[in-house]
Amino acid sequence: MKGLILTNAYYDAEAALYPARRIREELEALGAAADVRRNDFFPFAVEGGALRSSLEGYGFCVYLDKDKYVLRALGLAGVPVFDKPEAIVTCDDKMLTFFALAGQGVPMPDTLPGLLCYTPSASVREETLRAVEERFGYPVIVKESYGSLGKGVYLAENRAQLASVAEKVKCSAHLYQRFIAESRGRDVRAIVVGGRCVGAMLRRSGGDFRSNIGAGGRGEPYPVGEELRAVAERAARALDLDFCGVDLLFGPEGWLVCEVNSNAFFGEFERVTGINVARAYAAHILQTLRG
Template structure:
């Protein structure tokens, strides 16, 4: 099997890999045409690889397109699992925007930038002044109800199954649960209904590589978002190597005698 990776850090230790820098794509186009699988292209490469060269890519096209920003993923989730999405409005700006947000949400309310990660670009808005400041810096508005939580569950889905789940707990007094924002890990008491929810959502949407952020409020589970290029620190604590799951998945996907069916996979939960 001939495999090309555009991201060596996410494919360390995998066999039969040729590394190409994304900026050298067109210089190395013959190698790309001859490859069986392309791993971790950058978003600008995806359409050319899939629609132009008819190549298999990982993550797949659904994962890239839906995971491109919070608007795309949220609308897909609202269409398929509306009960598992916090109340959210995606809108442009006009003279009545502030009135609409105050009437529908009140304060505090959560406002997000549509393209960001690691907790950056997520704001707890407490008053009109902070809301206007957010409006000044964002053309597409992403407004979400505030739910009182001190942790979220990161559920990691690779290939066709959940491979791990762990809690990210906010530092005391901090709004963000992300490890990059001072949060901590917990690997205990993982709720299986949340894991099953992610498994169903990923299969419904055709996602094959994502870290889902799930919260629990009064026994109900809500998906906040998913990240295509999620951090691996939590997996390292559990001794899980996602590249092994990726390699096995693409090996099966290119084996005509072992087709990959969208069945429920074995879950590896600590």
């Protein structure tokens, strides 16, 4: 059976291309073929009142993109997709992720879903700013709900900074969150494949409060303790993910899930830990397909 590994059309960085190459390599080592393609060719269309697919000949898809239109169409077309379309869409939105994890025994930082503004000329309301600072104090985290590599995450130290960041994000999906001071500049990335945590990596920043590798953070191997494993695996299960990177903050009373990344980049993780992540994922995919 041949699979299709789809990547975002606009990715050029090695970190983004590496997972596709490695997953293909390991699928092939296990006897399955796969093509790697950029998602730039309209795999689906609505035509003549029906959904038309140009993906004949593929028995499954490893979707390393987040485009929800292609995901929905893949779901409608009945092609087995890794990760599952609904899981990718939920993970892409940090606030929807927190809602999906709520009540599932997964500790998370206290979070307020942002209130959308449809009038760019209107200022963020005084009541809103006051509610955020009364609940969380300073510094406080503000995040765009769709973002990665640390780019849409801000730390406001006082009312002036909070007002300015709130203005910046008010018209797009966002959230306010308690700043976990114990975790400043460091966190742990755990990778879960097929429900099992295969390893973890500590990430330290070079000074910034964010520890993303894409923003200059450095990784090192980190032991998978019992609590870390339980939290990471519970989060992956609650979101129905075949493969994910769970970001965990060092909370005052234990791990706190910061976000969950479907189809996370894993080049730095494999390099630093020596764990063959792609092999574990390829094996899980083939085992799932065999039922």
